[in-house]
Structure formats: C-alpha cells, structure tokens
Amino acid sequence: MAFNRAGGGFSFQQEQPFVDAQFDIFEWHLQYQSCVRYFLDHAQYSAPVQAVAAFVNIQLPFQRPVHPILASQPRSGGTPGGGGPSARSAAAAAAAAAAAGGTAQPTAFVTLVPYIRRLIATAFDFPAVLHGFFGDDWMTGIGPIHETERRNYLxxxxxxxxxxxxxxxxxxxxxxxxxxxxxxxVSEDEIVNAETTWSEWLAMQDWMLGPRAPGNVGGGGGGLRGRGINIKREED
Incomplete structure (x- = not known):
C-alpha cells in the first residue's frame, strides 16, 4: 500500500494493518480528530453514553479523578474541575469558541482505543452505539481502529x-x-481476513520473513492460500 502527502515533500510506502487498499492516513487523521472532538464535547455528557460507560465499567474523560478532560479545547482561565463552569458549560463554551473562529486551539489528547476495545469485548460495538460515542464521522474516523481491534479480540x-x-x-x-x-x-470476510493475518503471524514465528516469506517461495500470486506453502499452526 502506498500513499503520499501532496506537496509535503515526502512519500511513504508500507503495508498497513487495514484491509482497504485506498486507506489514506492523513485523511483518516482529520476524521479521527472529529471523533475525538465529538466524544469530548458532546458524547461524554449524554445520558445514553454515560449509561453504557457505567454498565461496561469505564470512566469517561470528565469523570477521571485526576486531570479530568472536560472538552476538546482548553478553557481560557481557570483549571478543569476546579470550580467555575460545570463540565457541560465548559464543553459548550469550547464549542462556541471554536465556532467563533480565531486561533485554533489544539485538540485535547484522548485516545479512543480503550473505549473501542471495551465496547468490542462487551459486544456493545454495534453501529448505533459507535455513532453515539463518536459522532457522524465514526465510520471513517474510528472504523479502521474498530476493524483492527475486532481482529485483535479474535x-x-x-x-x-x-x-x-x-x-x-x-x-x-x-x-x-x-x-x-x-x-x-461477524462476517465471512472478517473471518477470512483474520485467518490470513493469523497465518502471517504464525509464519513470523517460524522466521518465514523477507526472502523466506511464503509470498517469495516459489513465486506465484498474492496471499498465503493456494501456494502450497505449509504454515505452522498452533498445537491443539
């Protein structure tokens, strides 16, 4: 898989952990930041998200006892959680400030991976819940991570x-x-993709890498299947 930054003076070519051959990491990052903003400014204050988070036992950013994160943009003046506006007011103020223009503030850093992992492990990772947590851009913003973490759970x-x-x-x-x-x-395609990636992992356990990789043994087409390559499987 190849992608390059237009006008950025560099290019990068690397196999990515995502199946979509057209995956663009730069475009993805913009959508991911949109999911972070939605999660911090809106979702964490909604009753349905709070109910799900409580049921699967994971703290939302504003609930953290130390260094709670109230909104995606830092407030001007004061410290989060130390008196002053409520968490909801802080989020509303941050959204209004962003809408008013001016100098863009950096989005607060919160990784969404723990929330995605918890939803997957407890079978709450269906589209309505993902949309409620991460907003309209969830499919492009956290979709690739969701796909990979489902495979990791398998x-x-x-x-x-x-x-x-x-x-x-x-x-x-x-x-x-x-x-x-x-x-x-789970779809059949998801299982097949997981099987293929698992076979690649087992091949690495046998040091079948580089010139010894299954794809380089005896030529042939793509993939690990249909090449007559014996991949070591874990013992029962």
Missing amino acids: FAAKSDNWLKVKADYDMDENQTVPFLRPLQN
Whole structure:
C-alpha cells in the first residue's frame, strides 16, 4: 500500500494493518480528530453514553479523578474541575469558541482505543452505539481502529484462555471489564481476513520473513492460500 502527502515533500510506502487498499492516513487523521472532538464535547455528557460507560465499567474523560478532560479545547482561565463552569458549560463554551473562529486551539489528547476495545469485548460495538460515542464521522474516523481491534479480540481469544484475555481487557483504577462476550455480527470476510493475518503471524514465528516469506517461495500470486506453502499452526 502506498500513499503520499501532496506537496509535503515526502512519500511513504508500507503495508498497513487495514484491509482497504485506498486507506489514506492523513485523511483518516482529520476524521479521527472529529471523533475525538465529538466524544469530548458532546458524547461524554449524554445520558445514553454515560449509561453504557457505567454498565461496561469505564470512566469517561470528565469523570477521571485526576486531570479530568472536560472538552476538546482548553478553557481560557481557570483549571478543569476546579470550580467555575460545570463540565457541560465548559464543553459548550469550547464549542462556541471554536465556532467563533480565531486561533485554533489544539485538540485535547484522548485516545479512543480503550473505549473501542471495551465496547468490542462487551459486544456493545454495534453501529448505533459507535455513532453515539463518536459522532457522524465514526465510520471513517474510528472504523479502521474498530476493524483492527475486532481482529485483535479474535486473536486474543485464540491465543489464551478466558482468564488471561479478561486480564488483558481490564484497566487500572478498578475499571475491570465486567464480562466478556464473543464477537458479534461477524462476517465471512472478517473471518477470512483474520485467518490470513493469523497465518502471517504464525509464519513470523517460524522466521518465514523477507526472502523466506511464503509470498517469495516459489513465486506465484498474492496471499498465503493456494501456494502450497505449509504454515505452522498452533498445537491443539
């Protein structure tokens, strides 16, 4: 997969973890930032999102006991959580300031991955919930991460037992995952893509890399299937 930054003076060519061959990391980042802003300024203050977050036992940014994040843009004057406007007012003020123009403030850094992982592990990662958490741009903004984390959840289940998988999805500050559910709404394409990527991982365990990679053994077309290459599989 190749992509380049128009007029940016550099190019990059690299296999990406996302299936879509047209994936553009620069365009994706703009949409991802839109999801972060929506999550911080609107979603975390909505009753449905708060209910889901409480049910799956994960803190929203404004609920953090230390350094809570009230909005995507820093407030002018005062410190978050230290008196003054409420969290909702802070979010509204930040949105109004952004709409008024002027110097753009940097978006507060919050990674959305823990929320995506928790929704996947508890089977809450259906479109209505993802839209409620991350807004209208969720499909392009967090869609690639969602796809990859679903695959990671499959890999985790295949790699270890329930107790180890649960421990991996637990978080600090008593944010343990209350339950695990099998991956929901799985398509045949998703399973095939996971199988192919898992086979690539097993090939790396056998050092079948570079000139020894299955794709370079005996020529042939793309993919790991249909080449007569024996890939080591984990023991039952």
